Amino acid sequence: MFSPTLPLFRALRRLALTTKRARKGYYKGNRTGSMGWHTKHGGYKLDFSKIRTYVVPEGLDSFNLTPFVAKRIEPPKGMAMRGQSYLDKWKMENGQG
Amino acid sequence: MSTPCLARRLCPRYCLQTAEPLFGFLAPSVLPKRVHSTPCISRFSTSQNQSYPRRDRNADRGVSAVRRTGLRPRQTLSVKKLDLPTPVLDPSKRSKVQVDEDHGLWQFFGTERRAMALPEEVGAHGRAWTVEELRHKGWDDLHALWWVCVKERNRIKTQTYELLRLEAGYGEYEAEERDKTIRDTQRAIKAVLTERWYAWEDARRLAVDDPEVNLDPNEGPAYTPTVGYSEDELAEGGVEDNAAPPERGVKHASADGDSARPGELPRGTTPAQDAPRAAPAA
Numbered sequence: 001m002f003s004p005t006l007p008l009f010r011a012l013r014r015l016a017l018t019t020k021r022a023r024k025g026y027y028k029g030n031r032t033g034s035m036g037w038h039t040k041h042g043g044y045k046l047d048f049s050k051i052r053t054y055v056v057p058e059g060l061d062s063f064n065l066t067p068f069v070a071k072r073i074e075p076p077k078g079m080a081m082r083g084q085s086y087l088d089k090w091k092m093e094n095g096q097g
Numbered sequence: 098m099s100t101p102c103l104a105r106r107l108c109p110r111y112c113l114q115t116a117e118p119l120f121g122f123l124a125p126s127v128l129p130k131r132v133h134s135t136p137c138i139s140r141f142s143t144s145q146n147q148s149y150p151r152r153d154r155n156a157d158r159g160v161s162a163v164r165r166t167g168l169r170p171r172q173t174l175s176v177k178k179l180d181l182p183t184p185v186l187d188p189s190k191r192s193k194v195q196v197d198e199d200h201g202l203w204q205f206f207g208t209e210r211r212a213m214a215l216p217e218e219v220g221a222h223g224r225a226w227t228v229e230e231l232r233h234k235g236w237d238d239l240h241a242l243w244w245v246c247v248k249e250r251n252r253i254k255t256q257t258y259e260l261l262r263l264e265a266g267y268g269e270y271e272a273e274e275r276d277k278t279i280r281d282t283q284r285a286i287k288a289v290l291t292e293r294w295y296a297w298e299d300a301r302r303l304a305v306d307d308p309e310v311n312l313d314p315n316e317g318p319a320y321t322p323t324v325g326y327s328e329d330e331l332a333e334g335g336v337e338d339n340a341a342p343p344e345r346g347v348k349h350a351s352a353d354g355d356s357a358r359p360g361e362l363p364r365g366t367t368p369a370q371d372a373p374r375a376a377p378a379a
Contacts, residue, residue, distance in 0.1 A: 068223035075227040083299020095320030
């Protein structure tokens with residue numbers, strides 16, 4: 001691979017790295033991720049575990065919450081549940097399954 | 098020079114052919130005049146005939162749109178003047194575009210289905226949900242709230258695109274602030290889910306070393322209380338002797354009536370009881 005001269009190299013560093021300027025094995029992508037893999041015959045094998053599946057909840061039209069809370073409502077204070085309290089609560093309330 | 102004379106004597110035809118251009122150069126009048134009765138054209142030639150006619154057979158010769166010569170006489174076009182549609186200058190008389198009223202893409206617009214919104218309307222919103230408020234929500238509520246956030250952000254994107262396209266010059270700040278608030282809500286949702294997963298994971302690790310808990314479903318009950326506690330103590334939650342974390346009481350009180358399983362995340366109470374309801378944008 002040719003190495004550019006020093007002034008040109010300084011300018012190239014500010015540009016985006018492309019597949020033309022990198023060595024083999026460089027995968028730039030388009031920020032969408034892969035959905036499978038390429039076969040050696042030129043085809044493409046879809047991997048359904050990689051394909052995005054968006055599960056929209058049922059009853060979204062009748063859902064009443066909005067992304068906002070009124071500003072006059074003071075945000076409550078609290079802490080996250082830890083593992084020990086989780087286990088204690090499980091023993092108290094269920095303890096079966 | 099005896100050699101040419103000898104050659105001339107030996108080969109007289111050669112001498113005649115070579116002598117002609119020599120004499121012609123020196124004295125053109127000596128040359129015999131070349132008179133051809135027929136034109137000198139070969140019997141087969143691929144080159145074009147060099148004699149042009151006075152006019153070609155192109156009927157549209159000279160007709161030019163650039164020079165605005167107009168149509169030639171008796172020239173017909175594929176389009177007739179009479180069939181051209183006339184523009185409707187009155188907007189009230191124009192026919193309306195037929196669209197599906199229940200199309201899913203209408204969700205990218207607000208209830209009034211306007212392309213843009215006033216900056217006052219966009220900027221009128223509350224604060225974001227906090228993590229503590231969302232801790233009391235169940236999985237379904239968090240799931241639905243996430244998609245409500247997504248749809249609202251799509252609406253903002255649609256309006257912002259139209260603002261930029263028309264170069265309105267205003268409204269971008271309000272749209273960005275609204276979008277930032279929704280992103281805070283989404284961040285809180287993810288934080289709650291992360292907390293729950295870590296709580297479940299830590300509880301599972303503790304249950305491995307806990308003699309009271311049996312994680313193998315094939316070997317007896319999952320939970321065998323230690324002998325020595327009465328039913329009253331069990332009901333009051335006095336199973337553990339060591340000091341409980343300070344948040345235990347809060348969490349237990351907030352989630353009464355729900356079951357907690359190691360395989361499930363703790364379900365919160367109904368939204369109406371604990372967390373404040375989301376108020377519409379004032």
